Amino acid sequence: MLIISALLLIFIGLVHSYLGEKYILSRLLKRELPKLFGSDIFTKQVLRFAWHLTTIAWFGFSAILITLSIDTPDHSKISLYIIAVVFLISGAMSFGYTKGRHYSYVVFWAVTIICGYVASVS
DSSP, rough: OOOHHHHHHHHHHHHHHHHHIOOOOOOOOSSSOBBBTTTTHHHHHHHHHHHHHHHHHHHHHHHHHHHHHHHTTTTTHHHHHHHHHHHHHHHHHHHHHHHHOTTTHHHHHHHHHHHHHHHHHH
């Protein structure tokens, strides 16, 4: 049952990113949006990476569900590593899409380091 849930999350994540990019973001980003840092480019970059972060989070939940479906004593450790990877990717997306101007990457990478550290010492 958990594998089915994980596959559904992967499916909905792919659909969310593809259809959102095609039908929502592409139309929204053609419009003028609030100007931050002198133009609306930053606002558009934030909207795009924030939209796709949802998909990354769903993929992470999917990986945790798969881990929970496997009979292993290390569920917590593996889940922490998965969370670390999700936030590593989230931070990279934040940094990349906004060229480091949206500081969420600092928090995301702090979560990566903390979760990775706790997993490695447990």
